[in-house]
Amino acid sequence: DSGVTQTPKHLITATGQRVTLRCSPRSGDLSVYWYQQSLDQGLQFLIQYYNGEERAKGNILERFSAQQFPDLHSELNLSSLELGDSALYFCASSVGPGGFTDTQYFGPGTRLTVL
């Protein structure tokens, strides 16, 4: 158990809908990272927040947005969902602002299925 929690575990929705995925980092961790894992794209970094501020941005679509709240939990919002958004979404957390030795601890993931 990494200490990172994600809810829900599974989510099934329809195309065009909007969903919110939630992540609680490990106690004491200030950074939250979001990743998407799909069969065709592999594992891709989406975005990082550190202490409430966006820190780094990866291959995140404009239809997706994230935020980190004062209590450090984070939400990833996915809107106008398409079939291709079906994937496993991971959240990770780390103590610091990122960087080479700032170990990331991964949550169990949220499996999103878009029908």
Next chain:
Amino acid sequence: GEDVEQSLFLSVREGDSSVINCTYTDSSSTYLYWYKQEPGAGLQLLTYIFSNMDMKQDQRLTVLLNKKDKHLSLRIADTQTGDSAIYFCAETPGTGNQFYFGTGTSLTVIP
């Protein structure tokens, strides 16, 4: 993004050594990582290596880095059935905030 490539599947017998290979394209990569993903679970960091190192050993794990060929390998000695998982290599260019992951290698250990 950067290209990080791995072979998709590897099958070994219990007790043998496993070698999982990874190639990357970004010459500015400073740290390279190996993660393990067990079925239904998140990624677990196994080890990492700094780009000025050639080798790092950690118990049954040995990481070899050939920076000239941009080739990284993970050797697991005395492979056990509990080692069956998907192994991802990842690299961080620049500031190290953004990770680029390989496609993952699915390791199957045959009893």
